Amino acid sequence: MKISVVGTGYVGLVSGVCLAELGHTVICVDVDTAKVDQINRGDSPIYEQGLDELLQKNLGTRLTATTDLERAVHETELSMIAVGTPFDGRAIDLSFVRQAAEMIGDALKTKSAYHVVVVKSTVIPGTTDSVVTPALENASGKKAGADFGVGMNPEFLREGDAVADFMRPDRIVLGACDSRSHGVMRQLYEPFTSANILSTNSRTAEMIKYTANSLLATLISFSNEIGNLCKKSGEVDVAEVMKGVHLDKRLSPIGENGRRIVPAITTFIEAGCGFGGSCFPKDVKALIAYGQSLGESMSLLDAVIRINREQPGQIIAMLKKHFHSLQGVSVAILGLAFKPETDDMRESPAIPVIHTLVEQGARIHAFDPVARNEAKKLFGDAITYAETLEDALADSSAVAILTRWDAFKRLPRLVQAMHPQPLVIDGRRMLDKKDFDRYEGIGMGERSL
Numbered sequence: 330m331k332i333s334v335v336g337t338g339y340v341g342l343v344s345g346v347c348l349a350e351l352g353h354t355v356i357c358v359d360v361d362t363a364k365v366d367q368i369n370r371g372d373s374p375i376y377e378q379g380l381d382e383l384l385q386k387n388l389g390t391r392l393t394a395t396t397d398l399e400r401a402v403h404e405t406e407l408s409m410i411a412v413g414t415p416f417d418g419r420a421i422d423l424s425f426v427r428q429a430a431e432m433i434g435d436a437l438k439t440k441s442a443y444h445v446v447v448v449k450s451t452v453i454p455g456t457t458d459s460v461v462t463p464a465l466e467n468a469s470g471k472k473a474g475a476d477f478g479v480g481m482n483p484e485f486l487r488e489g490d491a492v493a494d495f496m497r498p499d500r501i502v503l504g505a506c507d508s509r510s511h512g513v514m515r516q517l518y519e520p521f522t523s524a525n526i527l528s529t530n531s532r533t534a535e536m537i538k539y540t541a542n543s544l545l546a547t548l549i550s551f552s553n554e555i556g557n558l559c560k561k562s563g564e565v566d567v568a569e570v571m572k573g574v575h576l577d578k579r580l581s582p583i584g585e586n587g588r589r590i591v592p593a594i595t596t597f598i599e600a601g602c603g604f605g606g607s608c609f610p611k612d613v614k615a616l617i618a619y620g621q622s623l624g625e626s627m628s629l630l631d632a633v634i635r636i637n638r639e640q641p642g643q644i645i646a647m648l649k650k651h652f653h654s655l656q657g658v659s660v661a662i663l664g665l666a667f668k669p670e671t672d673d674m675r676e677s678p679a680i681p682v683i684h685t686l687v688e689q690g691a692r693i694h695a696f697d698p699v700a701r702n703e704a705k706k707l708f709g710d711a712i713t714y715a716e717t718l719e720d721a722l723a724d725s726s727a728v729a730i731l732t733r734w735d736a737f738k739r740l741p742r743l744v745q746a747m748h749p750q751p752l753v754i755d756g757r758r759m760l761d762k763k764d765f766d767r768y769e770g771i772g773m774g775e776r777s778l
């Protein structure tokens with residue numbers, strides 16, 4: 330199938346490259362000439378495991394990039410809109426989606442063959458039907474359903490695992506205005522014979538995406554609230570508590586052989602220093618705003634966001650337990666991006682942690698295996714940036730782990746060689762307390778083993 334993907338950010342580029350790998354012919358379109366040129370050189374503008382290899386493998390044969398949206402629409406059967414939908418504090422900003430739809434509609438004006446337009450961006454329920462479809466109809470002078478198809482296909486990939494998630498989807502949600510559009514959209518994913526495909530209307534597809542992210546964010550804030558309580562209640566460890574809770578057969582069913590089926594919920598229950606990234610904070614806030622615009626209080630999701638906003642403060646509180654003042658204290662911060670395997674700093678818990686520590690006079694030596702350049706754009710000279718884990722630890726009085734990078738598992742050996750050992754603050758509960766002289770873990774009560 331011939332596909333054009335409009336927007337070459339995380340979602341657009343990963344989708345375009347992976348669809349080409351599946352055998353489709355893909356034209357990636359972006360308004361950003363520098364990005365387009367970079368893609369055409371075989372160099373991905375984003376850091377994502379395995380993406381460069383697949384890009385280089387398919388480039389020039391099944392994959393090309395361009396700024397010429399009109400040509401891309403004319404040469405393909407389906408266009409995917411994968412542009413940003415930032416949250417402006419009150420509602421999601423649909424200007425990029427609207428603009429992309431108008432540009433596609435303009436191109437459809439001079440195209441006689443049937444074309445399907447699919448929204449892949451995360452948009453609030455009703456957007457595809459009441460914003461995208463009218464924009465396409467007005468610009469093209471044609472009628473949705475009769476002259477062209479429209480659909481909504483939310484994306485569930487995780488940054489850092491985006492290629493693997495796209496290539497092995499656990500579900501594909503297809504919303505569309507009619508069965509013809511549904512049929513064309515199904516062809517996109519024909520190679521995925523074992524994925525669950527849920528066909529519905531666009532409004533439901535839009536709601537599924539927000540609900541999925543809101544549930545995961547809720548699980549995290551729930552674990553963090555319980556973790557903060559465990560921390561204060563003595564010999565209690567949130568990791569053990571969650572294990573005990575999730576052995577409930579209603580959460581982790583038992584199969585016919587008497588063994589547990591893959592536990593239903595084993596992830597997103599890890600207490601930590603909070604969730605970040607370009608999706609959870611934005612999507613939960615957007616759903617709250619949408620719900621409140623319809624008269625719903627959305628109080629549960631409001632609490633999810635409030636707990637998350639306060640959670641990085643746990644790192645500061647643990648440090649303050651050990652240092653009378655943070656003035657002049659040398660702190661190694663490990664992990665700057667919002668999670669491992671990405672250089673994405675958007676809404677990273679490291680941002681409030683570092684700003685607070687700098688305000689209180691601490692000296693920060695920060696290390697992240699891939700996010701150093703992105704972090705420099707945010708913190709400039711206010712902190713120093715280590716090249717290696719060893720370099721970050723040198724002369725530190727405290728070490729705070731903010732993301733779960735595998736590389737940080739070397740920490741016990743490195744810390745044990747230091748005299749005196751720095752205080753270790755484990756914001757992701759990835760290390761063993763027993764390996765350190767002085768250790769504080771999120772959600773781990775004072776005297777827990």
Ligand SMILES: NC(=O)c1ccc[n+]([C@@H]2O[C@H](COP(=O)([O-])OP(=O)(O)OC[C@H]3O[C@@H](n4cnc5c(N)ncnc54)[C@H](O)[C@@H]3O)[C@@H](O)[C@H]2O)c1
Nearest residue numbers: 336337338339340359360361412413414425429450451484
């Ligand atoms: N990042 C993720 O992990 C993720 C996962 C699932 C869903 N989403 C959703 O997917 C959407 C895109 O997110 P992203 O992170 O890929 O965004 P992004 O900001 O990384 O990329 C958007 C791209 O669209 C381009 N663009 C804007 N207007 C354009 C136009 N008119 N024509 C062509 N290109 C245009 C921009 O130049 C940019 O390259 C958002 O709605 C987001 O919520 C993101």
Ligand SMILES: O=c1ccn([C@@H]2O[C@H](COP(=O)(O)OP(=O)(O)O[C@H]3O[C@H](CO)[C@@H](O)[C@H](O)[C@H]3O)[C@@H](O)[C@H]2O)c(=O)[nH]1
Nearest residue numbers: 484485486487488597598599601603604605606608667668
């Ligand atoms: O038990 C956990 C799991 C995650 N996190 C944090 O949650 C955030 C988000 O993590 P993750 O979900 O792995 O990353 P994203 O790339 O933001 O992916 C989410 O957001 C995407 C964009 O909508 C969706 O497509 C994905 O399905 C959804 O998992 C990160 O800051 C993690 O540190 C925790 O604190 N505890």
